[in-house]
Amino acid sequence: MTIVVVAILALVGLALTFGALLGFASIRFRVEGNPIAEQIDKLLPQTQCGQCGFPGCKPYAEAIANGAPINKCPPGGEATIQALAALLDVEPLPLDAEHGEEKGKLVAVIREDECIGCTKCIQACPVDAILGAAKQMHTVIASECTGCDLCVEPCPVDCIDMVPVPATLRDWYWTRPDANRMQIIATDKMNEACAS
Amino acid sequence: MRKLWHFHGGIHPEERKTCSNTHPIQPAGLPPRLIVPLQQHIGAPAKLLVSPGDKVLKGQKIGQAQGRISVCVHAPTSGTVTAIGLHPIPHPSGMLDTCVIIEPDGLEQWCPLTPCEDYATLTPAQLLERIREAGIAGMGGAGFPTEVKLHPPRYDKVNTLILNGVECEPYITADDRLMRERARDVVLGMEIMAYILTPGECIIGVEDNKPEAIAALKTAAKGTRIEIVTLPTKYPSGGEKQLVKILTGKEIPSGKIPADVGVMCQNVATATAVYQAITFGRPLISRITTLTGEHIAQPGNFDVLIGTPVNWLLAQVGHQSENTGRLIVGGPMMGFTLHDLTVPITKTTNCLLAASQRELPAPPPAQACIRCGMCEQACPAELLPQQLYWFAKAEEFAKAEHHNLFDCIECGACAFVCPSSIPLVQYYRVAKGKIRQLTQEQEKADHARERFENRQARMAREAEEKEARRRERAEAAAQAQVSKREQTTTEGSQDKSAQIQAALERVSAKKNPDNDVSRNTAVAAEASQPPPDLESLKKKLLRAQDKYDKMAAALEDAKQHNSDRVEALESATVSSREALAKIQAELAAHPEHKATNVATPPQGPDIEVLTQQLHKAEEKLQLMLATLDDAKANKPETVEKIERAIEKNRERVAAARQALSEARNLGNNETAQPPAVHSRNAVKESP
Numbered sequence: 001m002t003i004v005v006v007a008i009l010a011l012v013g014l015a016l017t018f019g020a021l022l023g024f025a026s027i028r029f030r031v032e033g034n035p036i037a038e039q040i041d042k043l044l045p046q047t048q049c050g051q052c053g054f055p056g057c058k059p060y061a062e063a064i065a066n067g068a069p070i071n072k073c074p075p076g077g078e079a080t081i082q083a084l085a086a087l088l089d090v091e092p093l094p095l096d097a098e099h100g101e102e103k104g105k106l107v108a109v110i111r112e113d114e115c116i117g118c119t120k121c122i123q124a125c126p127v128d129a130i131l132g133a134a135k136q137m138h139t140v141i142a143s144e145c146t147g148c149d150l151c152v153e154p155c156p157v158d159c160i161d162m163v164p165v166p167a168t169l170r171d172w173y174w175t176r177p178d179a180n181r182m183q184i185i186a187t188d189k190m191n192e193a194c195a196s
Numbered sequence: 197m198r199k200l201w202h203f204h205g206g207i208h209p210e211e212r213k214t215c216s217n218t219h220p221i222q223p224a225g226l227p228p229r230l231i232v233p234l235q236q237h238i239g240a241p242a243k244l245l246v247s248p249g250d251k252v253l254k255g256q257k258i259g260q261a262q263g264r265i266s267v268c269v270h271a272p273t274s275g276t277v278t279a280i281g282l283h284p285i286p287h288p289s290g291m292l293d294t295c296v297i298i299e300p301d302g303l304e305q306w307c308p309l310t311p312c313e314d315y316a317t318l319t320p321a322q323l324l325e326r327i328r329e330a331g332i333a334g335m336g337g338a339g340f341p342t343e344v345k346l347h348p349p350r351y352d353k354v355n356t357l358i359l360n361g362v363e364c365e366p367y368i369t370a371d372d373r374l375m376r377e378r379a380r381d382v383v384l385g386m387e388i389m390a391y392i393l394t395p396g397e398c399i400i401g402v403e404d405n406k407p408e409a410i411a412a413l414k415t416a417a418k419g420t421r422i423e424i425v426t427l428p429t430k431y432p433s434g435g436e437k438q439l440v441k442i443l444t445g446k447e448i449p450s451g452k453i454p455a456d457v458g459v460m461c462q463n464v465a466t467a468t469a470v471y472q473a474i475t476f477g478r479p480l481i482s483r484i485t486t487l488t489g490e491h492i493a494q495p496g497n498f499d500v501l502i503g504t505p506v507n508w509l510l511a512q513v514g515h516q517s518e519n520t521g522r523l524i525v526g527g528p529m530m531g532f533t534l535h536d537l538t539v540p541i542t543k544t545t546n547c548l549l550a551a552s553q554r555e556l557p558a559p560p561p562a563q564a565c566i567r568c569g570m571c572e573q574a575c576p577a578e579l580l581p582q583q584l585y586w587f588a589k590a591e592e593f594a595k596a597e598h599h600n601l602f603d604c605i606e607c608g609a610c611a612f613v614c615p616s617s618i619p620l621v622q623y624y625r626v627a628k629g630k631i632r633q634l635t636q637e638q639e640k641a642d643h644a645r646e647r648f649e650n651r652q653a654r655m656a657r658e659a660e661e662k663e664a665r666r667r668e669r670a671e672a673a674a675q676a677q678v679s680k681r682e683q684t685t686t687e688g689s690q691d692k693s694a695q696i697q698a699a700l701e702r703v704s705a706k707k708n709p710d711n712d713v714s715r716n717t718a719v720a721a722e723a724s725q726p727p728p729d730l731e732s733l734k735k736k737l738l739r740a741q742d743k744y745d746k747m748a749a750a751l752e753d754a755k756q757h758n759s760d761r762v763e764a765l766e767s768a769t770v771s772s773r774e775a776l777a778k779i780q781a782e783l784a785a786h787p788e789h790k791a792t793n794v795a796t797p798p799q800g801p802d803i804e805v806l807t808q809q810l811h812k813a814e815e816k817l818q819l820m821l822a823t824l825d826d827a828k829a830n831k832p833e834t835v836e837k838i839e840r841a842i843e844k845n846r847e848r849v850a851a852a853r854q855a856l857s858e859a860r861n862l863g864n865n866e867t868a869q870p871p872a873v874h875s876r877n878a879v880k881e882s883p
Contacts, residue, residue: 041645044641045637045641046640046641046642046644046645046648047644048644048648056648057645057648058645126648126651127644127647127648127651128647128650128651129647144643144644144647146640146644167291168291169235169285169287169289169291169293171633171636172287172289172291172629173625173626173628173629173630173632173633174288174622174625174626174629175626176622176623176626177562177619177622177623177626
């Protein structure tokens with residue numbers, strides 16, 4: 001009988017000790033926010049364009065963490081979908097065409113002589129990339145622009161253009177060697193050369 | 197005899213150096229047009245200093261170094277700047293870059309130079325500044341600014357200064373001829389570098405396939421502490437890390453530079469450029485370039501002005517352009533094919549190879565990897581090219597990076613030995629570029645996220661501040677309300693009790709009409725309490741009206757902010773409204789009021805207000821007209837808007853005018869009427 005009591009007491013003691021430990025740990029090492037959402041947010045392109053139907057990348061990241069489809073981000077395109085699929089261990093889906101298609105990198109450009117200085121685009125820009133004041137000409141800080149085109153719609157005089165970012169020598173890199181080469185047999189090639 | 201080490205891997209391609217190294221260096225001559233790119237080095241492009249039409253002298257600075265990693269650019273000859281714009285440059289992308297186009301006048305007139313006979317009279321800092329001003333960038337091929345590289349490392353001293361005269365790539369003999377013919381310049385240049393860095397030892401490394409160069413250097417270096425070391429020929433001994441390994445046995449860790457292990461490598465051509473710049477003050481405006489290949493009739497080495505167009509240069513040496521060979525900038529191992537022959541020679545162009553199909557055939561189609569492992573045997577960086585190939589091909593960039601993709605020096609040894617002729621290096625280049633791009637994009641995304649979050653935080657803070665201000669105002673209003681109510685309630689309660697008293701007495705009097713005593717007392721009470729006079733009643737009415745208005749406003753405010761005081765305010769408002777109604781009724785019942793009500797001068801203040809309004813509107817209209825004139829003169833785009841606004845304002849003025857005239861008419865009528873009313877009243881009363 002005493003053995004049973006001792007055993008029960010020992011177990012209860014252990015349970016209390018570990019319970020207290022776990023309770024302490026859950027408070028002391030509490031993780032703020034949803035770590036998965038944070039990780040997803042890191043993979044999203046941060047254009048804050050809202051094309052996914054959520055007001056920004058973070059809300060979409062949180063939605064994905066809660067089970068929203070991963071194929072709603074046109075600026076991220078295929079690469080983002082692949083990365084998200086790898087992170088969440090789900091099947092990569094093709095990009096949902098409903099939310100727009102994958103375009104190249106864009107940057108907003110204000111036709112400055114047409115700008116009337118209404119500040120509407122400044123209020124629309126999610127990353128404060130437009131500089132200007134009321135009744136003063138506005139301009140886009142190109143290096144900060146994410147190309148989300150949220151400033152285009154509010155402009156009352158339609159003086160904002162989305163132009164593709166031009167390729168420069170500084171960010172050029174080689175193309176894949178097998179990108180557009182036909183796989184042919186060496187002897188065929190020799191024959192071709194002889195024929196020509 | 198110095199002990200030499202070996203590096204892993206390496207290959208022995210056919211050298212083919214003899215076709216170009218048998219003739220002395222010849223001047224290439226003055227082309228009819230020079231195209232000088234503003235960026236011929238690694239780092240920031242130089243800042244343009246000239247404009248089209250400017251006369252420039254030979255050696256005049258036309259581009260100023262900007263930023264830490266940058267060098268200046270100079271006019272290669274005297275002449276006129278005819279244009280500044282985008283022009284093809286020797287780059288594998290075939291893209292355009294900003295170039296200064298100079299038409300030579302043939303006078304070769306130098307700009308004033310600042311020579312220095314004895315470099316020891318200058319401090320190392322002054323020497324470095326002169327090297328930067330002279331526009332010297334690494335001439336071995338990479339073009340890293342020499343001044344930046346020559347800065348002694350922050351923590352360690354440079355123990356070994358190495359001059360790289362290895363020139364391991366096939367065909368190229370520019371450094372070979374330079375060392376043979378200008379060995380003294382090389383040695384003197386190295387002495388200047390040694391003066392700046394104060395290294396423990398100075399070594400010039402030369403491959404044993406250049407015996408003449410070795411002999412010339414040994415003669416020139418006699419009496420100095422410079423040691424000429426002969427290395428066995430193997431490609432790529434000229435790679436910086438490989439050369440350091442051979443000469444010192446030190447391995448440079450991944451991601452580090454030779455300076456981190458106390459070694460510094462410079463090219464021999466760079467050393468001569470430093471010598472020229474310090475001793476004669478001459479900036480880097482020409483270089484020695486090898487022109488070779490079976491399609492060139494007179495191959496050899498040429499002293500070429502920077503900016504000389506390739507097609508002009510090839511024409512000078514009898515290039516058979518109708519042949520279908522490849523034209524390569526750099527060597528056959530690491531060079532790239534040129535598609536546009538109008539590109540200029542730059543500071544890093546050490547070789548132009550016009551190869552025939554026979555000597556440099558197009559690579560056969562790639563076949564499947566057979567996992568033979570020959571690439572691993574050849575890799576001088578001790579990487580696993582096969583693994584890197586899989587990862588690069590499958591775009592598994594993270595894994596490729598884990599396999600130290602960025603330690604690849606792109607020497608091409610793996611592709612050279614591959615029996616399946618897989619273009620391995622090309623895959624690595626793509627992977628490197630893609631990784632760099634992704635990193636850049638990630639950085640940009642992080643930056644955008646930060647800005648977005650900061651903006652969100654700012655907007656939240658602004659909203660909060662606004663809310664706080666509003667609440668403060670509402671509270672202040674409520675406070676004032678409460679204090680006012682307290683005042684009025686004390687007054688009101690006295691009035692009320694008196695009224696109730698009177699009413700009670702009236703009732704009792706009605707109940708007992710016969711009760712003379714009570715009636716008398718009531719009459720007495722009424723007599724003793726004279727009816728409130730008209731003035732006080734009116735005042736009360738005004739006060740009550742004012743209070744009611746304020747209360748209603750407070751209630752609205754409270755409702756908007758969902759304050760918990762809504763209910764209290766509501767009841768207070770209701771009671772206030774009742775009080776107001778009562779006072780109004782009392783006033784209406786007052787006998788004197790009936791007479792005066794009609795007699796009060798009607799709408800007096802209204803006319804005044806209307807006149808004021810009209811004046812204001814007219815003033816505004818004037819102002820608008822003035823702005824319209826201004827806008828017409830200065831800002832035509834806003835004219836339409838202002839015109840619209842003026843139209844509206846005109847309407848407003850017209851309305852105000854009409855209202856005023858109506859009010860005036862009414863006022864006249866009413867002031868005219870009272871006698872009639874009075875008479876009517878009199879008539880009514882008379883019967």
